[in-house]
Amino acid sequence: SSGINAEYGGCFFLIGLELGAVEAISLAILVGTSVDYCVHLIEGYRLAGKYQPPPSWNGTIRGWRLRHALNHIGVPIVSSAITTVLAAATLSLTQIQMFSRFGKILALTMALSLIYTLFMSGSLLAVFAPTKFTGSRKSSLKGLLIAAVLTCAVTPLPLYLFKEAIIC
Numbered sequence: 001s002s003g004i005n006a007e008y009g010g011c012f013f014l015i016g017l018e019l020g021a022v023e024a025i026s027l028a029i030l031v032g033t034s035v036d037y038c039v040h041l042i043e044g045y046r047l048a049g050k051y052q053p054p055p056s057w058n059g060t061i062r063g064w065r066l067r068h069a070l071n072h073i074g075v076p077i078v079s080s081a082i083t084t085v086l087a088a089a090t091l092s093l094t095q096i097q098m099f100s101r102f103g104k105i106l107a108l109t110m111a112l113s114l115i116y117t118l119f120m121s122g123s124l125l126a127v128f129a130p131t132k133f134t135g136s137r138k139s140s141l142k143g144l145l146i147a148a149v150l151t152c153a154v155t156p157l158p159l160y161l162f163k164e165a166i167i168c
Helices: 002-015 021-034 036-048 061-091 097-128 137-154 156-161 163-167
Strands: none
Touching: 002 097, 021 036, 021 097, 036 061, 036 097, 061 097
């Protein structure tokens, strides 16, 4: 999510959006939705560990698991992103300024999230993901603990960055 937040800042600058109260609140809400696609892809990778690659597979186990995950969960991820971006695009055409700005931010969020999921997360899974991990209670608790620590460490960052917009 920090990678997507960094991309937001650059895109805001490029398309000329000013950081106001609507943007700060929208980004605080949409940070959670921006990781959904990534979580689904990782879950697909994890579930792919239950199956063996076919004998004709010449690549790595990681590559096969990623391909299996993309074949099974990739289409719903892309479909969800496209429908959300189209809905947000129509919302951004409204006359009400607050809804228009929220629509632009939502479309940007979903587009960046999809790109980040397919390219960055996919690449990281193909190179660094465990090959034999299928999940257990112990590993799930470790993951939950790591996620909690990272969430506590990263959550104050957007509030610090957007404090001037929130105060106004």
